[in-house]
Amino acid sequence: MRLGLVLSEALTGLRRNASMVISVVLVTFVSLTFVGAAMLIQLQIGQMRDYWVDRAQVAVFMCRDDSTQTTCADGQADEEQLAAVADKLESPALAEIVRDVRFETRDEAYQNIIEQWGEEYVDFITAAQLNETYWVNLVDPTQTDVITEAFSGMAGVEEVTDQMQYLDPLFSALTVATYIAVAIAGLMLIAAVLLIATTIRLSAFARRKEIGIMRLVGASNRFIQTPFILEGVFAALLGSALASAAIFLGVEFGVNGYLRREVDFVTTWVDMSDAAVVVPVIVALGLVLAGVSASFAIRRWLRT
Known part of the structure; x- marks a missing residue:
């Protein structure tokens, strides 16, 4: 051709x-x-x-004074309830699921909000309105249900949320x-x-x-x-x-x-x-x- x-x-x-x-x-x-x-x-x-x-976390929000959940009948989470949550997160049962845990106080949460959203929010938000929170990173991010089931209904825990639900x-x-x-x-x-x-x-x-x-x-x-x-x-x-x-x-x-x-x-x-x-x-x-x-x-x- x-x-x-x-x-x-x-x-x-x-x-x-x-x-x-x-x-x-x-x-x-x-x-x-x-x-x-x-x-x-x-x-x-x-x-x-x-x-x-890889960066999404599960947040375990502890009770505030004004929380209305049944698990918050005693008001703000006390030291014993905070320790119970911390011990459970570090327990052998969750060792293969939890990668690391960071505890955030109300004051830390308040400062983070002001830094992120600006000083104009100082007059509208107080530290008392925020929760003490355990921020949990998982080895396998698809296993968030395990953390939710483990801590939902636990005394002193107001709510457990998965950040991926917002994404x-x-x-x-x-x-x-x-x-x-x-x-x-x-x-x-x-x-x-x-x-x-x-x-x-x-x-x-x-x-x-x-x-x-x-x-x-x-x-x-x-x-x-x-x-x-x-x-x-x-x-x-x-x-x-x-x-x-x-x-x-x-x-x-x-x-x-x-x-x-x-x-x-x-x-x-x-x-x-x-x-x-x-x-x-x-x-x-x-x-x-x-x-x-x-x-x-x-x-x-x-x-x-």
Whole structure:
């Protein structure tokens, strides 16, 4: 097979169907950009979850004077109740679950709030309104239920809370955003496949006389099909290149240039190394879909 002749035929087809080719490039660009964005969002969710799961704590809040829980019938937790909780956290039964424990007094909790939220809260919050708290880090963060069951209902304990319960809605919302991006990308990819197939069939119809002559002189179906397949692959390659550029620019300016500076509570973000993993995937996906759809379209036309 003469490579120069095949490439010449493919470029001729691209010129003849310039408007359709531009449509294929744009649809492929948009669809693959959504695919890449969905992959980056999922990578971001994974990084955030790993970071926060490792740092999330279980808080054992001790009773205050004004606590209304039945376990706080005697009012503020006394030294005996505090010691009972501390002993249980250090007991052999929880030794393989508890990694470390930090006790926070009311005064410490008060100072932390003022440092975090500012001096304007001095007039609204007092140390007496806060709980003495045991902050528990676990060896396996998925075993928070063990701590909850062990200390809920214990005298002097007002409440046991898992910090991950406040983060789960965020992760759920991000996951939904990923699903939406994937759904949109899927629809756009279907549109790109149909456009590629239509472009190839129109190109084949426009050159039907040439195809007929090639078949009469004994040209193989493979020789006839290859230029048409290359047309679809070239168009998809251009769309993939634009999508790759969009992914890199999005990470550089959207993540590194804006989100890292504006969103303080997230400390781990996707970076160029993650984009470098995503880009080959979307390029390969675009080329495979284009090649398969173009091949199918021209084979059906040649059978007619």
